[in-house]
Amino acid sequence: MYTQTAPQESLSPDQTPLERLSVLLDEDMKAVNALILQYMDSQVALIPQLARYLIAAGGKRIRPLLTLGATIMFDPKQREKTYYLSAAVEFIHTATLLHDDVVDESLERRGKKAANLVFGNQASVLVGDFLFSKSFQLMVESGSLDVLRILSDAAAVIAQGEVLQLGTTNDIETDLSAYTKVIESKTAALFAASCEVGPTLCGAEPEQIEALRLYGMKLGTAFQVIDDALDYSADQQKLGKEIGDDFREGKMTAPVIFALKKASVEDRAFWERTLGRKEQEDGDFEKALNLLQHQGALDQSVDLAWRYAREAQKCLDALPESNMKSIFHELAEYTISRNF
Amino acid sequence: MYTQTAPQESLSPDQTPLERLSVLLDEDMKAVNALILQYMDSQVALIPQLARYLIAAGGKRIRPLLTLGATIMFDPKQREKTYYLSAAVEFIHTATLLHDDVVDESLERRGKKAANLVFGNQASVLVGDFLFSKSFQLMVESGSLDVLRILSDAAAVIAQGEVLQLGTTNDIETDLSAYTKVIESKTAALFAASCEVGPTLCGAEPEQIEALRLYGMKLGTAFQVIDDALDYSADQQKLGKEIGDDFREGKMTAPVIFALKKASVEDRAFWERTLGRKEQEDGDFEKALNLLQHQGALDQSVDLAWRYAREAQKCLDALPESNMKSIFHELAEYTISRNF
Numbered sequence: 001m002y003t004q005t006a007p008q009e010s011l012s013p014d015q016t017p018l019e020r021l022s023v024l025l026d027e028d029m030k031a032v033n034a035l036i037l038q039y040m041d042s043q044v045a046l047i048p049q050l051a052r053y054l055i056a057a058g059g060k061r062i063r064p065l066l067t068l069g070a071t072i073m074f075d076p077k078q079r080e081k082t083y084y085l086s087a088a089v090e091f092i093h094t095a096t097l098l099h100d101d102v103v104d105e106s107l108e109r110r111g112k113k114a115a116n117l118v119f120g121n122q123a124s125v126l127v128g129d130f131l132f133s134k135s136f137q138l139m140v141e142s143g144s145l146d147v148l149r150i151l152s153d154a155a156a157v158i159a160q161g162e163v164l165q166l167g168t169t170n171d172i173e174t175d176l177s178a179y180t181k182v183i184e185s186k187t188a189a190l191f192a193a194s195c196e197v198g199p200t201l202c203g204a205e206p207e208q209i210e211a212l213r214l215y216g217m218k219l220g221t222a223f224q225v226i227d228d229a230l231d232y233s234a235d236q237q238k239l240g241k242e243i244g245d246d247f248r249e250g251k252m253t254a255p256v257i258f259a260l261k262k263a264s265v266e267d268r269a270f271w272e273r274t275l276g277r278k279e280q281e282d283g284d285f286e287k288a289l290n291l292l293q294h295q296g297a298l299d300q301s302v303d304l305a306w307r308y309a310r311e312a313q314k315c316l317d318a319l320p321e322s323n324m325k326s327i328f329h330e331l332a333e334y335t336i337s338r339n340f
Numbered sequence: 341m342y343t344q345t346a347p348q349e350s351l352s353p354d355q356t357p358l359e360r361l362s363v364l365l366d367e368d369m370k371a372v373n374a375l376i377l378q379y380m381d382s383q384v385a386l387i388p389q390l391a392r393y394l395i396a397a398g399g400k401r402i403r404p405l406l407t408l409g410a411t412i413m414f415d416p417k418q419r420e421k422t423y424y425l426s427a428a429v430e431f432i433h434t435a436t437l438l439h440d441d442v443v444d445e446s447l448e449r450r451g452k453k454a455a456n457l458v459f460g461n462q463a464s465v466l467v468g469d470f471l472f473s474k475s476f477q478l479m480v481e482s483g484s485l486d487v488l489r490i491l492s493d494a495a496a497v498i499a500q501g502e503v504l505q506l507g508t509t510n511d512i513e514t515d516l517s518a519y520t521k522v523i524e525s526k527t528a529a530l531f532a533a534s535c536e537v538g539p540t541l542c543g544a545e546p547e548q549i550e551a552l553r554l555y556g557m558k559l560g561t562a563f564q565v566i567d568d569a570l571d572y573s574a575d576q577q578k579l580g581k582e583i584g585d586d587f588r589e590g591k592m593t594a595p596v597i598f599a600l601k602k603a604s605v606e607d608r609a610f611w612e613r614t615l616g617r618k619e620q621e622d623g624d625f626e627k628a629l630n631l632l633q634h635q636g637a638l639d640q641s642v643d644l645a646w647r648y649a650r651e652a653q654k655c656l657d658a659l660p661e662s663n664m665k666s667i668f669h670e671l672a673e674y675t676i677s678r679n680f
Binding site: 042046047121122132133134139140143156164166 | 382383384386387436439442443461462463465466467468469470472473474476477479480483485488489492493495496498499500502503504506507
């Protein structure tokens with residue numbers, strides 16, 4: 001629902017950078033949301049029903065906000081041209097979520113029962129395919145083959161990252177480098193592409209396009225590390241998804257990888273049983289939380305995310321000063337502090 | 341494996357039009373197959389493993405053959421330009437098969453255990469996504485936004501058709517018009533696009549492009565009607581997939597729809613139990629075969645396919661005479677006679 005926002009409100013120092021971005025791009029995002037609704041429509045009623053369930057459930061729309069923001073940083077007059085692309089990146093993201101939830105047998109997403117539980121795995125797979133196709137229709141409307149190349153490359157990398165993750169799941173030998181490769185592919189690649197397409201369409205300098213691409217990459221990596229840490233620490237209600245999902249599935253994420261580095265023989269056996277063999281009993285998750293807490297594995301994860309956030313900020317040095325650049329700068333830090 | 345073919349062999353009257361097409365386009369298809377192998381490759385070993393399992397298992401490559409054939413009909417010099425597109429349509433098809441098999445819980449495909457049973461549903465969903473992304477990378481290489489529009493539209497229609505099919509499955513009220521809509525979307529749309537992209541890239545006249553698009557649409561519809569009839573009649577070994585799949589899943593296809601039109605109260609109760617409620621017992625499939633046979637429902641299905649094949653042939657009237665046009669003409673009839 002759209003709420004009129006007075007100008008002074010948009011300058012409130014209490015606002016998070018994400019809120020500032022949302023207020024600043026409110027008119028643009030309304031246009032993007034209209035496109036999203038238009039392209040998710042279909043005579044086949046189940047499609048908009050399912051898509052609406054997920055997309056209308058909210059989500060932070062961070063990827064389209066990045067696309068719009070990165071465009072405006074270079075040429076505010078081109079913003080309308082990127083509405084299609086902003087909708088396209090949200091569709092790729094949503095399609096990925098739908099397929100992820102099927103693959104992970106998720107129970108909850110964005111504070112609601114996961115779509116696969118409500119509509120079935122079959123519908124989730126097929127509506128995911130539909131949204132994915134629609135994202136390409138949206139990209140074609142941008143009229144730029146360069147942009148299509150960036151986004152189809154990103155889509156392939158995402159799928160690759162998801163398959164890579166299948167291989168590391170339940171493998172307690174997974175190290176930080178394998179983990180980083182997974183999250184760079186499955187999450188950060190779309191952040192990178194979201195930041196890259198706008199400047200590309202604006203005809204920005206190659207070094208500037210590259211700076212924003214890399215900013216997105218680092219931001220997305222920080223974002224995912226924090227996401228993985230939150231799965232062992234967040235307030236479930238605020239996060240809008242069940243915590244402990246990664247534990248239940250035996251996913252190898254930063255906190256566990258850090259904990260395993262310091263694990264005693266006994267602790268290692270615990271992780272091998274619970275994550276490696278997925279033999280979990282009552283109280284195991286609480287024990288896992290306790291281990292991570294006491295061994296500083298969550299702090300180490302946050303430190304890792306900080307390093308990526310700082311690197312993201314450094315990428316912005318190559319770009320001229322602007323209000324939007326400042327917001328992008330703050331956004332990198334905000335990614336770390338979020339507990340939503 | 342490539343086998344040298346002597347010229348006289350390529351003129352053998354015993355060859356099916358599909359074989360003639362394969363021989364005629366042998367060099368082109370080698371290039372297309374090389375692209376297929378190149379684009380299915382990935383550092384993530386599971387991806388080429390799974391893709392190879394399905395793609396190398398054979399398949400008739402009918403869609404890329406249509407793309408190449410339709411191009412050559414207009415401008416043989418442009419054939420190389422369509423190699424990327426030929427590979428792209430095969431990738432879209434393969435991605436669809438992978439997701440279909442997950443959705444349908446298939447047991448067999450192309451004479452082998454279905455990929456989802458060998459590699460798991462998770463890998464099938466994700467590798468399907470990978471191949472789908474790769475198909476767009478291939479399209480981008482064609483350098484034509486028109487072609488990208490045609491194929492992204494087709495991909496959306498296919499997904500829509502699959503969702504539509506979910507809705508008609510187990511619903512014995514499904515009529516011929518609903519069935520036709522499903523198969524036009526899930527199967528014929530990709531045949532149509534496969535025939536349309538080559539002439540579009542060659543800059544053929546709009547009426548000629550439309551004639552070939554419609555040819556593909558009708559051909560694809562005939563193809564799917566026969567496919568559905570074969571599921572109640574084919575020699576399983578020749579078909580390379582288990583027969584009775586549609587029955588087991590309660591899919592509403594042409595043979596059953598024709599049988600239901602003439603069904604006695606008792607027969608209707610049989611279909612309602614077996615397809616509607618999926619309460620199946622030993623001997624039910626044999627009884628279904630018997631009913632379809634005796635009520636002429638298979639013959640009616642073949643008649644329906646014939647009508648579409650004839651319509652496909654009529655579409656070709658708008659095109660100048662050529663050897664390729666003759667082959668396309670025969671291909672429409674051949675679609676009916678196939679029992680592979």
